[in-house]
Amino acid sequence: EPEVTQTPSHQVTQxxxxVILRCVPISNHLYFYWYRQILGQKVEFLVSFYNNEISEKSEIFDDQFSVERPDGSNFTLKIRSTKLEDSxxxxxxxxxxxxxxxxxxxxxxxxxxx
Amino acid sequence: SQQGEEDPQALSIQEGENATMNCSYKTSINNLQWYRQNSGRGLVHLILIRSNEREKHSGRLRVTLDTSKKSSSLLITASRAADTASYFCATDGGIQGAQKLVFGQGTRLTINP
Incomplete structure (x- = not known):
């Protein structure tokens, strides 16, 4: 079965x-998302992306966050200035x-x- | 918030027993989905039930949906040690063209051999 791949698996930063988190979605998919999960707790929606633009974002997704689909395969999440609570x-x-x-x-x- | 709430938060049973997990949500839905997460891994889709369906089966999984009570249940029959995982329900908020899924808190299921 096709897979979504993410790199790196672990990232430590000051x-x-x-930081830039990278993702390669499944090739014929059209809708892309980022979620986060703190310490095995609830899975929180961050942002959805369709047709090369953000379609919805949560309150968590503030100005420090951005997403990009720079080419036909990669989908990235950038956090500009990381905070402890971004872990x-x-x-x-x-x-x-x-x-x-x-x-x-x-x-x-x-x-x-x- | 449309967020689903699973109940119980944790469930521990013996191998071979049935496991039932419940989910309640607040808004209308087009469909409700259940996902499984092994420790430290991504979520894997298990089953989807549409708002006009009341029950659905897939292998050892049985999902029910009661839209009047805004609740769903996931039953795993004849549990196995490999079923140990966290289980999440997810809803779409009932909006046409809605794109995001909102996940509940999850139920941590432990199957004891």
Missing amino acids: MGQE AMYFCASRFGAEGEKLFFGSGTQLSVL
């Missing part, structure tokens, strides 16, 4: 540094259609901000 597992997900279809998740990037 507070205030910029979490970040999941990329994709799906072909918007409604009534399942999300395919990557294995996640564990971000630790020191």
